[in-house]
Amino acid sequence: MIVHLRSLFFTFIFFGVAELIISFDLLNEKNGIFLAIFLIIFAIFAGWNVGKNILYSFLSFSLAISSLGLLYFIDNVREQQIFGLLVSMLFYMALLGIKRIRKNAFDMTARSLFSASLIAIIFLFYAVVYGLYINFNIPLWLFIGVHFVFVTIVTLVSLRAYSSDYKRIFLYSIVIAFAMIQLVWLANFWPFGYLTMAAISLMFYYILWDLVQMVFLETLSKKRIIITILYCIVLTLTVLLTTQWLLVG
Numbered sequence: 001m002i003v004h005l006r007s008l009f010f011t012f013i014f015f016g017v018a019e020l021i022i023s024f025d026l027l028n029e030k031n032g033i034f035l036a037i038f039l040i041i042f043a044i045f046a047g048w049n050v051g052k053n054i055l056y057s058f059l060s061f062s063l064a065i066s067s068l069g070l071l072y073f074i075d076n077v078r079e080q081q082i083f084g085l086l087v088s089m090l091f092y093m094a095l096l097g098i099k100r101i102r103k104n105a106f107d108m109t110a111r112s113l114f115s116a117s118l119i120a121i122i123f124l125f126y127a128v129v130y131g132l133y134i135n136f137n138i139p140l141w142l143f144i145g146v147h148f149v150f151v152t153i154v155t156l157v158s159l160r161a162y163s164s165d166y167k168r169i170f171l172y173s174i175v176i177a178f179a180m181i182q183l184v185w186l187a188n189f190w191p192f193g194y195l196t197m198a199a200i201s202l203m204f205y206y207i208l209w210d211l212v213q214m215v216f217l218e219t220l221s222k223k224r225i226i227i228t229i230l231y232c233i234v235l236t237l238t239v240l241l242t243t244q245w246l247l248v249g
Contacts, residue, residue: 007095010046014039014064015088022071022080040064043091051098055157059094062150063087063121069128073194087124093117101161111161118158122205125150126198134194140185147184151177155209162216172215176208200236207232 017039021032040061047060067087074080097114104110133143155173163169183204207228214220 004096004099007050007092011088011092014091018084022084036068050095051102056098058153059121062125066124066128073131090120123198123202126201127195130194130197144181144184148177148181151180162213172212179208203232203235
């Protein structure tokens with residue numbers, strides 16, 4: 001099932017409000033602030049309505065926050081409109097993934113759809129927090145703290161599809177979050193732009209998450225660990241060698 005009418009209806013509203021903010025350049029206006037708050041609250045409601053669990057609302061909430069934040073870093077109106085369309089498509093994909101994973105957590109198609117939307121949302125989140133940290137005077141402790149909370153919750157949500165042992169899920173979520181904030185601290189010294197750092201952080205998160213989900217699926221092996229790590233190294237090197245280094249002399 002690739003069509004879910006309720007999710008589609010919510011997506012049209014999300015897209016309409018986002019395009020209204022973009023088309024009339026309301027990001028810095030009073031009316032735009034009200035519309036942005038409405039969009040965030042609506043995203044939370046949509047996630048809860050489809051997923052019937054407040055944890056799923058966190059995904060739609062993160063998507064709305066990240067999308068609104070990234071609009072500040074896009075100057076061209078046409079590019080903003082394209083971004084709004086793509087984000088709306090991701091919003092529908094996330095709601096559909098939530099719907100299917102809630103209905104049948106063992107459905108591999110549902111897991112794939114849910115995981116793909118999850119990874120995209122994580123990238124948007126990383127991009128906006130790195131962008132805000134680089135461009136504004138945000139304390140490092142707050143930057144790291146937001147990462148820790150976000151990674152813990154989003155990992156907790158994603159691993160629910162693989163196990164009903166919530167204590168074990170929470171433990172792995174905390175471990176991954178601690179590992180990621182170490183990377184975030186190191187990233188503070190990296191001479192890269194926010195999109196590059198977001199991409200690298202996402203790759204490291206994915207390798208940790210993939211190893212944990214293999215543990216739950218009981219498919220973990222030395223061969224898969226080596227392949228996953230090598231894959232991550234190749235992608236990381238590719239990103240580093242093709243990006244612009246922001247060296248300060």
